């Protein structure tokens with residue numbers, strides 16, 4: 001049986017690259033960051049907070065010991081104003097509502113609603129505080145959001 005023109009065409013196609021052939025690297029996507037200018041650095045002196053909206057997200061900025069951090073302004077437990085919480089010497093922030101504690105830099109959960117018990121403690125599954133990269137450039141604070 002003679003090959004049809006379509007079969008000939010398929011045979012002449014180049015072999016797939018190793019990434020597409022299943023070497024484990026397929027499916028990895030490069031995450032690109034969209035940097036958004038938020039405010040002048042001079043308007044966020046050390047120890048102060050600023051709550052704002054960036055790219056449709058409610059974000060809080062804090063200047064803690066000269067370092068700018070950006071995070072969700074609402075607590076992942078029950079939506080409390082985490083940005084009004086206490087920053088500890090260990091570099092964590094404690095939500096004022098039920099004292100969930102998160103790493104200021106990474107958002108890692110350290111303690112989940114220790115002030116509550118029973119159903120209120122498990123009303124939402126344990127989760128980290130969303131945090132975002134922040135940088136200062138030419139006197140302005142920029143926040144990076146994944147595109």
Ligand code: FES
Nearest residue numbers: 075078080095098
């Ligand atoms: S809302 Fe923040 S700990 Fe409950």
